[in-house]
Amino acid sequence: MKSAIAVKCDQRGWPVAIRWRSRLAPVRVLDAWEDVGAWWAGEGEKVFFRVELRSGPLMELYRDTATGGWQVYRVYD
Template sequence: MRDKVPYRFRWRGTLYNIIRIIDYWRDVSEWWRGEPELWFWRVLTHTQGVYELVCDPQSNQWWIYHVYD
């Protein structure tokens, strides 16, 4: 999954360029119930915003998990 490092994303019609990966980790939650492995990325954008992005590698879907003020 590390080969799928995000470098930009679009949110609410605006394109955000990622200038730094602050942290990343994976979460398997309740694997015994078949929940998917998710990868989390905390990133800094060119607007100085900090966001947590999540990727489900099975479906290759991304979404915003958290926006920091």
């Protein structure tokens, strides 16, 4: 699952809230890591975050460092 998402960040650029199901939902970062992506296919570096919504699912998000755009990578039920 990859879909664009609006993310509110702190001073470090880490997510503190996301726009989820038409509302701003606070998140807690559980883990963060960098990935170079499929460089052979022209993908750039991404910064991934595993986050927990206060009243929702566990998710993985990433920020594309080239564009600054955010995507939902995975949602855990």
